[in-house]
Amino acid sequence: MIYLVVEGPFTVKLTDILTDDVKKIGSKAANLSFLMANDFFVPEGYVIKTSAYTLFLMRNKLDNIIQDSLNKIKDDDYDSIEAAAKSIKNAIEGSPLPTELTNEISAKYPHYGSYYVAVRSSATAEDLPEASFAGQYDTYLNLKGFKQ
Template sequence: MKYVRLLQELKREDLSLAGGKGANLGELVLAGMKVPQGFVLTVEGYRHCIPKIRLPKINVEDLPALEAVTSKIQMEIENVSLPREVTLEVLETYRRMGSPTVAVRSSATAEDLPGASFAGQQETYLNIQGERAVLEAIKKCWASLWSSRAVQYRLLQGFGESEAALAVVIQEMAPHEVSGVVFTVNPLTNNSSELIINAVHGIGESLVQGEIIPDQWIARRPDGAILKFVPAPKKGQSPFPLRTQRPARGCLTSQQVREVVCLCLQIEKHFDGVPQDIEWSYGLGEFYLLQSRPITTLKD
């Protein structure tokens, strides 16, 4: 196929083709992790469908002017007609997966880099079901590359518009009784002997976006022994519980904490020991790995 690659066909060297998210998912498959099945509509698909975009000269700090320009670009992208050859490749691959409910995730070529965090700059669409909905979500992901926030961030980081391109990951929704993030080095203290695990019940997108307070564990490397547990405050409850209150139970057991720590340290080792920010979900008795990227907030 010309525009589509299965996750298992991708490696970290494919960043320019599959974007950071797609390339790293391929590496997780290569590392033997349990990764939900999926594929990537590559950057070649984006370039084949979207005419080259040139921004007018504009003050990047002038947000109203920037918003006026970028909203027009986004509308044009969302209304584009997909060429038959791209549509066929996407839908044939989706059907071979069994046409499941999927997550449709943006995967930019300038994201998940050690020197800059582009995470969250483009959109993700969850629980997408059906062929038409998948195609529409792909176009929305492409359009999110040109939101005012994403354009401003790229320009301020020194990335020109010619460097902007977007692959899209289409991946079966993983079971998600619990979802979370692991930092393989404590990014709050730079302590390399500790990991931080954040977790919530259900889908983890609100956690990734910083919208809710998770249960949090600080665990010891390499065995995953729990050093500290801070439960998420219950609705209407103070985040500083009284001593008379029973200790809260988190959404993971101590054994599950150890298990996810073991998995994440294997991933860090696979990525040459570079500390990782790893997204996962848990369901049906197993952990599923959804993403891994370098931690960009650590101090040298």
């Protein structure tokens, strides 16, 4: 059995992103950081890194649930694919965020608490020459307050 050690920080400010961080934060955040560094106006913000996702999966033992669901898929059987996707989605949505992750995000949020914010997704392999993942995840606009 392989055990991963996943440590924070799980977030990084857009202004603190390094060029080699793209695999940890996604291309959208890396590009926003690049624009900021080159004096384009970009609203300030921070990114939740892929290590947060890894911690979430590990703490909730979701890797086993995901693998079991994927193993039940039958070739060219749309119903089995749909059932696996639903099972994985339900497992993810029904799992709590680890306390240290919630604490880190909520500690950063008061700075933005009086503003409306956007929560945007970004795949770490988005917009590859052979595949695009744009539009796969949800975007939430005009949120106010950490609980929202």
